[in-house]
Amino acid sequence: MKKIIRNGTIVTAAETYEADILIVDEQIAAIGKAFNEDGAEVIDAAGCYVFPGGVDPHTHLDMPFGGTVTRDDFDTGTVAAAHGGTTTIVDFCLTEKGKPLSEAITTWHEKSKDKAVIDYSFHLMIGEITDDVLEELPAVIEQEGITSFKVFMAYKNVFQADDSTLFQTLIKAKELGALVMVHAENGDVIDYLTKEALANGQTDPIHHALTRPPSVEGEATGRACHLTALADSQLYVVHVTCEQAVKQIEEARKAGADIWGETCPQYLVLDEEMMKGPDFEGAKYVWSPPLREKKHQDVLWNALKVGSLQTIGSDQCSFDFEGQKDLGKGDFTKIPNGGPIIEDRMSILYSEGVAKGRLSLNQFVDVTSTRAAKLFGMHPKKGTISVGADADVVIFDPSVKRTLSASTHHLAVDYSAFEGMEVVGQPKTVLSRGKTIVDNQTFVGTNGAGQFVKRSKYGEPLKQQAALSK
Numbered sequence: 520m521k522k523i524i525r526n527g528t529i530v531t532a533a534e535t536y537e538a539d540i541l542i543v544d545e546q547i548a549a550i551g552k553a554f555n556e557d558g559a560e561v562i563d564a565a566g567c568y569v570f571p572g573g574v575d576p577h578t579h580l581d582m583p584f585g586g587t588v589t590r591d592d593f594d595t596g597t598v599a600a601a602h603g604g605t606t607t608i609v610d611f612c613l614t615e616k617g618k619p620l621s622e623a624i625t626t627w628h629e630k631s632k633d634k635a636v637i638d639y640s641f642h643l644m645i646g647e648i649t650d651d652v653l654e655e656l657p658a659v660i661e662q663e664g665i666t667s668f669k670v671f672m673a674y675k676n677v678f679q680a681d682d683s684t685l686f687q688t689l690i691k692a693k694e695l696g697a698l699v700m701v702h703a704e705n706g707d708v709i710d711y712l713t714k715e716a717l718a719n720g721q722t723d724p725i726h727h728a729l730t731r732p733p734s735v736e737g738e739a740t741g742r743a744c745h746l747t748a749l750a751d752s753q754l755y756v757v758h759v760t761c762e763q764a765v766k767q768i769e770e771a772r773k774a775g776a777d778i779w780g781e782t783c784p785q786y787l788v789l790d791e792e793m794m795k796g797p798d799f800e801g802a803k804y805v806w807s808p809p810l811r812e813k814k815h816q817d818v819l820w821n822a823l824k825v826g827s828l829q830t831i832g833s834d835q836c837s838f839d840f841e842g843q844k845d846l847g848k849g850d851f852t853k854i855p856n857g858g859p860i861i862e863d864r865m866s867i868l869y870s871e872g873v874a875k876g877r878l879s880l881n882q883f884v885d886v887t888s889t890r891a892a893k894l895f896g897m898h899p900k901k902g903t904i905s906v907g908a909d910a911d912v913v914i915f916d917p918s919v920k921r922t923l924s925a926s927t928h929h930l931a932v933d934y935s936a937f938e939g940m941e942v943v944g945q946p947k948t949v950l951s952r953g954k955t956i957v958d959n960q961t962f963v964g965t966n967g968a969g970q971f972v973k974r975s976k977y978g979e980p981l982k983q984q985a986a987l988s989k
């Protein structure tokens with residue numbers, strides 16, 4: 520199978536240039552001009568950018584949470600991701616205390632294998648460190664190719680791990696070659712503040728935000744950074760929302776610590792006021808950490824620009840407004856946390872970032888694709904346009920103006936957190952390992968075509984196949 524993408528402007532994290540791309544089977548075989556078109560399918564990208572497929576390092580598909588299960592699974596979630604220009608996701612595999620890690624990994628493979636339309640991998644949650652867990656970890660890395668561990672510092676009595684678990688995970692990760700990820704909020708303080716709020720009759724969605732103030736995130740972020748330095752290990756802080764947390768990461772990086780930070784589109788464009796909406800509408804905007812006051816948005820944009828934060832995850836974790844979010848009517852602590860973002864992640868970053876002059880085109884590619892591929896052991900197979908890389912390619916039309924809406928998105932969930940938002944730019948055609956999966960905004964992919972990506976150890980490149988001949 521041969522394809523030629525012609526007349527587009529190729530954008531990578533490092534360069535912007537005009538050239539054609541020759542794809543042979545699943546890989547990029549050559550980049551240049553005047554390829555022999557005999558038998559090749561030609562895709563015209565005139566007037567469009569040609570980006571590497573997006574890499575979303577933070578999704579929750581088919582995940583049980585808050586007494587329910589996310590509305591979108593590896594079918595609808597990855598179809599929506601494909602429409603949004605994302606061709607690789609890394610989903611969080613939840614483990615249970617006292618049960619083998621391998622059981623959780625098997626469950627996540629079962630959830631994904633016949634459904635995913637794009638490539639995927641898993642991060643593994645570590646909830647406790649026991650002899651059995653320590654015994655299993657080398658195989659998780661060497662055999663399963665899962666090279667990132669997630670520790671929750673919040674969600675007391677559900678996912679929360681203690682500091683001893685975090686510290687031991689950091690030490691083990693350093694020894695084995697894994698990257699530790701943290702959800703950084705102080706779960707014990709939140710537990711106290713939420714009980715106090717409910718006792719005072721404060722039950723509306725806005726109290727979700729008021730009981731998880733920025734300093735609760737800043738404190739946990741700082742603690743995780745200090746423990747990482749002490750363990751001489753490596754850390755990735757997921758969904759950073761506020762100045763207090765950014766400052767902790769900046770300080771730790773300045774002191775030489777190996778620490779990385781992610782933020783998400785919702786924290787860049789939505790704010791706490793949304794949680795005060797009438798008729799329980801505020802529940803649509805319940806995330807943990809919560810949306811913040813508007814002033815934090817500039818801090819986050821600037822952190823992306825100067826490199827204090829390096830990636831954009833979606834934190835896709837959708838629940839219907841009717842039948843799921845409304846479990847928390849009369850008690851905000853019962854609102855399932857999370858929202859639908861997987862499809863709009865790249866478009867919001869392009870429109871609010873590049874089109875508004877906050878990020879360069881190359882920075883856009885870096886934060887939405889390349890950096891995550893590098894940090895999570897998938898580069899240069901994923902996250903770039905280069906000879907030998909997987910032909911995961913997005914042909915992006917920057918001239919389109921459109922309105923984000925649940926009536927046009929491809930998720931199963933019944934609302935959009937970005938309803939009515941005007942954006943410029945749209946992924947037009949998307950290729951996953953050489954196969955067209957979105958053709959002029961129409962989905963043409965196949966369930967089960969997505970492959971599990973076994974990732975390399977932290978800091979090591981993923982081996983490419985030999986460059987193909989033309």
Ligand code: URP
Nearest residue numbers: 702806807834836856857
């Ligand atoms: O509210 C959120 N973020 N839901 C998903 C789970 C998590 O904490 O990432």
Ligand code: ZN
Nearest residue numbers: 702758807808
């Ligand atoms: Zn989280």
Ligand code: ZN
Nearest residue numbers: 577579834836
């Ligand atoms: Zn998450």
